[in-house]
Amino acid sequence: METDLIQNEEEAAPASLSYVLKEGAMMAQTWSVQDRVVHERNVRDILDRVAGLRQDLEQLRAQTDTLWERFSTMALERVLAGELRDFLDGLDVELQDLNLRLIGTDCEIDRVRARVQEQRRVLEDKIAVLEPLAHRTSTQSHIGMMLSRVEGLEALLLNLKDPSPDEGAGQAPPQTNVPGDLLYLRIRLLTTRIALVASNRSKYLSELNTGLSALLSDVERIKTDMATLLTRADCIKDLSRYWLAYLDIAQNIKSEG
Numbered sequence: 001m002e003t004d005l006i007q008n009e010e011e012a013a014p015a016s017l018s019y020v021l022k023e024g025a026m027m028a029q030t031w032s033v034q035d036r037v038v039h040e041r042n043v044r045d046i047l048d049r050v051a052g053l054r055q056d057l058e059q060l061r062a063q064t065d066t067l068w069e070r071f072s073t074m075a076l077e078r079v080l081a082g083e084l085r086d087f088l089d090g091l092d093v094e095l096q097d098l099n100l101r102l103i104g105t106d107c108e109i110d111r112v113r114a115r116v117q118e119q120r121r122v123l124e125d126k127i128a129v130l131e132p133l134a135h136r137t138s139t140q141s142h143i144g145m146m147l148s149r150v151e152g153l154e155a156l157l158l159n160l161k162d163p164s165p166d167e168g169a170g171q172a173p174p175q176t177n178v179p180g181d182l183l184y185l186r187i188r189l190l191t192t193r194i195a196l197v198a199s200n201r202s203k204y205l206s207e208l209n210t211g212l213s214a215l216l217s218d219v220e221r222i223k224t225d226m227a228t229l230l231t232r233a234d235c236i237k238d239l240s241r242y243w244l245a246y247l248d249i250a251q252n253i254k255s256e257g
Helices: 002-030 033-081 084-134 140-157 178-256
Strands: none
Touching: 002 084, 002 178, 033 084, 033 178, 084 178, 140 178
């Protein structure tokens, strides 16, 4: 049965070699020097933008807290002084500026998040190409056939026509089809090398993807903090409308009286 397998391998050897060479070229293109340079540049850009978002968030938090404190502590005071409408009008100008900054930063967070997700998708696509090659292993039958051919080549090179009686008992004569044996071994060695390189490269890209996943978590935390600021700004806006409605009602009652 092994002899039949060997014959089938020899018949398929040229096609197999071509296929293996194509696999090697495909793997080389999967993560080229240019790919690495582009990835590193994109990650640096993302990191710079995330750092900028953190800085913007702190400034927006300080502006929102200040606006909230002024509103919560001075609104009632201005009601008693009869200056509430002027106070709210001035507050509304600041609130509009704050809303524009909040919305702009929130949109930037979404863009950065999409950028990280796209970069992760690129890595995952490359890992998907590498993993089938990395997980391919030689079967016991292939190992047996490779050993048989190595023994045959060894016997030929050492000019050993027949094994000793003790060693040769019960064993099939070694295969000595030198061109076929060498081509077969070359294919198997190339396949093994491709599997090893693909495994290492897949592991490296997986580590890069893990780093992007952590970076995405940072962006999500910034998004959550931004949602808190947006909610607080909306709260100020709603309370301001409440006070304006209160002034309108009070003015109508005063006019009717």
